Structures are given as structure tokens and as C-alpha cells.
Amino acid sequence: MLLFTATILLSLVHHVTSAANVTSRTAPVGATVLTVAVIGDYGWTGWVPSPDNFCFDVLPTLGAAGITVPNEVVNDCDPGDKQYITNATALQTDTAAYVGQICAMKNCSAFLSVGDNFYDSGVDFTTAGILRFQAAWADMYTQGVFKYAPWYQCLGNHDIVPGQPGVDFQTKVAPLYDDRWYFGTEQLPYYTYDLVGADWTATFVVVDSDCFLDSYQKNTSVYFNPYTTACHNTTQTQVNFLNTTFANSNATWKFLQLHHPYASASTNETDLAPLVEIVAKHQGIVINGHDHCLGHFFLNNTNFILSGAAGYPQAGDCNNGTALGPYALYLGANNLTAANGFVTLDISKQTINVEYYARDMKFEGTDLYPVECDLKPSYSFQITQNSI
Ligand SMILES: *[C@@H]1O[C@H](CO)[C@@H](O)[C@H](O)[C@H]1NC(C)=O
Ligand SMILES: *[C@@H]1O[C@H](CO)[C@@H](O)[C@H](O)[C@H]1NC(C)=O
Ligand SMILES: *[C@@H]1O[C@H](CO)[C@@H](O)[C@H](O)[C@H]1NC(C)=O
Ligand SMILES: *[C@@H]1O[C@H](CO)[C@@H](O)[C@H](O)[C@H]1NC(C)=O
Ligand SMILES: *[C@@H]1O[C@H](CO)[C@@H](O)[C@H](O)[C@H]1NC(C)=O
Ligand SMILES: *[C@@H]1O[C@H](CO)[C@@H](O)[C@H](O)[C@H]1NC(C)=O
Ligand SMILES: *[C@@H]1O[C@H](CO)[C@@H](O)[C@H](O)[C@H]1NC(C)=O
Ligand SMILES: *[C@@H]1O[C@H](CO)[C@@H](O)[C@H](O)[C@H]1NC(C)=O
């Protein structure tokens, strides 16, 4: 019986590999104004951290015995993240409903991800990875506008902890698993796509910013693995890709979409300068995550849009709401907490209307971040200078 079932399954697998190419969904073409949502740092649901006795007692014993512990296992003992998981899961769910509500109102046609799709240690092609993909993304974003809208995906630091197998799952397996998951056409961790309107075009370049950080190359970093070592060695490939794509595009708007922040209220990742120089040269726009809060920064004549708060918000990432300088134009945080939320871009020929939606965080009888009317944006600005 068991053998019989396995035979059927194998023939199904064979059938799938020989079928016509599956193509991910893409955003509709030809709108005068196209609304898309920028979302990041969300995928907590279904994460089961290791138990305390393992993290506090067994892990140090293994280390002392000279046993190599996989980075995924070390990372799944992160004390802060272990503490957050219960609230983080509830906050991801509540924020998903909020994003769905606003996007139904605004008719969002696509989601632009800025990474950290799966806490704490990404997903790879294992049953555990499949269960996480299903819980934290596929089953989380299903209702209303989520049903058909594509997600233009991007890798964050949590996504690359498993190294190449984790990257392969998100770039190669996931697009075939669910046609809303878009990861380019070349199965690489960096890619480009265009959103095309009635009389305008927007060129997006997605890169894996994990490759750029020198700090991830320390052998004590949980992000140090053969994938990051190799791609750190070839960051010029991604820089050239951005440079060539922007140079060959005469789009109205040019965006760099990545996980880490060059401009931040906590850590400015200056290793990203070679990318930002190119964006500045083309009068482009940066969308990023990593800091768990909403923010707008203006630096090097460039707008930096931070959307990173669709999971667990952290006020410290936005310096508890206090700007460190005039480059920080908006921080969705106060001295107690940061807001969950996301950003919408209403893209047209003349202007991009950027709206920051901070959620009124009623939670277990309290309100973690009161917003009087969270169906309206808490902050907005317009970009009128076209890219070149
Ligand atoms: C599927 O994609 C491969 C590689 O891009 C291409 O060679 C092949 O012709 C495609 N097959 C179909 C049925 O579209
Ligand atoms: C939503 O926007 C898309 C793209 O412009 C358009 O094709 C579609 O008709 C709109 N839907 C509604 C309900 O307005
Ligand atoms: C979780 O949320 C509750 C409020 O319902 C709060 O009291 C608690 O401190 C939160 N825990 C963490 C780790 O943020
Ligand atoms: C880690 O790097 C340090 C130097 O940066 C080196 O001394 C040490 O041997 C390395 N450890 C391992 C396990 O490779
Ligand atoms: C980096 O790239 C150079 C040249 O392509 C190669 O010789 C070297 O082995 C690479 N180093 C690592 C750590 O991948
Ligand atoms: C970008 O490309 C231009 C040519 O289009 C070249 O002059 C420039 O050096 C390149 N910049 C980088 C950083 O590669
Ligand atoms: C880009 O330039 C080419 C040639 O001038 C033109 O045909 C095309 O319509 C332009 N595309 C956009 C989006 O402006
Ligand atoms: C941004 O401007 C500062 C000075 O204002 C400069 O030091 C830095 O190199 C610039 N960064 C980029 C990416 O051009």
C-alpha cells in the first residue's frame, strides 16, 4: 500500500516537471494610476523556537565540546526573538488583516516585499520549510486583494540563514509553489521588473543586500555561510546589474528594492554606498526594510522609504521616535513603541503619492500604538522629480 502511494506520488512529481512552464502573476499593465503596497519584516507565524533548556544548557555544552552547531539552530535560540514570538505572530495576523482592509479600499495591484519573509532562520526545501511557507505567507495572505495580487519578493537577513538551500527555496521553488510569489525570471537572488502604466513606466531592481555587509563575513555571524561568502565576493555583479539596468531603462521612475537601510534611525548600512551612488545618479528612489518601523529619510538627494513593520514593531529601530538629524522626515514610533504598518505608492506619470499606514494597535485590551483613524495615512509625501 505504502509503495503504491509512493509510486502515484512519484508519477505526479514527474508529471509536474514535464508540464508547461508555470509563470508567476504580474501586476496589471496600462493604469493611469497604479497603487502598489510596500511590505516587509512580516513572516513570524509558525516559527517554533528551540526550548530554553536546549538554548541555555545544551547549546553551550555542544560548543564547549567543539561540536559545530548549524547557524539555523543558533539563530533559533535568539533570546529576543524567542521572547517576541507569541506577540509577533498575533501582530502579523492583525497587520495582515489591516493591510487587506486598506488595500481593498485603495485597490493595491501588487505587493513589493523588502524581505525578512520567514523568521527566524528562513525556509529551505524541507517539510519544516514547506510548513512555514504555508503558515507565514501562503495561508496568511489569502483574502480579498491578497487572492491574486503578485508579491515581488526580496531576501532579508533571516531568509539567508540557511544559505544556498534557503535562497533556492525562495527563488526557485516558491514561484512554482504559488504563482503569486514572483522572483524574477532568472532564478537569481537579484532581478529586475517593470511596472507599466498608461503613459509611464517604473523600473525596479531587487538586490540581496545581505551580500554587501562586511559584518556578515565574520565567522561568528549567523549570516556567515558559503552563500554569503560567495556573493560578498561578487557584489560587483549586483552593482553592475543595477548600473546596467538603470542605464538601459528610460523609465519615468527607477527604484532600488532591498532589505537593509543605507539611511536609518538606528544603523546606517554604509556598505550599501556603491548601490546608493547609482540610485542618486539616476534620481531614483529606495524602498527598504530591516528596521521594524515605518520611516521616511531624505539623504544624498534620495528618498528612502522604510516599510519594515508588518510583523513585530520595534521602537528602538526608529530611535524611539526621535530624529537624529534633519534627514529623518518621519518615524512611525514613540518613546514606548513603534507602529505596525506598510506603505502604499500611487504611481502615475506626474507624481508618486507615498502614503504611510500606521495601524491602531488595539491588542489584548490595551492600545499599543493609538492612531485616531488608521484608515487614513499617518504620513504622506509626493515625489514629482522623475528619474533619469
Ligand atoms: C520553458 O522554459 C524553458 C527555459 O526557459 C524553455 O526552454 C522552454 O521552451 C519553455 N517551455 C515551454 C513549454 O514554454
Ligand atoms: C484596480 O486597478 C487595476 C489596475 O489599474 C485595474 O485594472 C482594476 O480595474 C482596478 N479595480 C478596481 C476594482 O478598481
Ligand atoms: C506582549 O504584549 C503584551 C500586551 O498585550 C505586553 O504586556 C507584553 O510586554 C508583550 N511582550 C513582548 C515581549 O513584547
Ligand atoms: C574565525 O576567525 C578568526 C579570525 O578572524 C580566526 O582566528 C578563527 O580561527 C576563525 N574560527 C573558525 C572556526 O574558523
Ligand atoms: C573570490 O573570487 C575570486 C576571483 O573570482 C576567487 O579567486 C576567490 O576564490 C573567491 N573567494 C571566495 C571566498 O569565494
Ligand atoms: C555605470 O555605468 C556607466 C556607463 O553606463 C559607467 O560609466 C560607470 O562607471 C558605471 N558605474 C559603476 C559604479 O559601475
Ligand atoms: C524609451 O525610449 C524609446 C526610444 O526613444 C521609446 O520608444 C520608448 O517608448 C521609451 N519608453 C518609455 C517608457 O518612455
Ligand atoms: C551621501 O552624502 C554624504 C555627505 O553628505 C557623503 O559622505 C556620502 O558619501 C554620500 N553617499 C553616497 C552613497 O553618495
Ligand SMILES: *[C@@H]1O[C@H](CO)[C@@H](O)[C@H](O)[C@H]1NC(C)=O
Ligand atoms: C528606547 O526606549 C527604550 C525603553 O524606554 C530604552 O530602553 C532604549 O534605550 C531607548 N532607545 C533609544 C535609542 O533611545
Ligand SMILES: *[C@@H]1O[C@H](CO)[C@@H](O)[C@H](O)[C@H]1NC(C)=O
Ligand atoms: C546616519 O546617517 C545620518 C545622515 O548622514 C546621520 O545624521 C546619523 O547620525 C547617522 N546615524 C548613525 C547612527 O550614525
Ligand SMILES: *[C@@H]1O[C@H](CO)[C@@H](O)[C@H](O)[C@H]1NC(C)=O
Ligand atoms: C514619552 O512621551 C510622552 C508623550 O510624548 C511624554 O509625556 C513622556 O514624558 C515621554 N517619556 C519619556 C520617558 O521620555
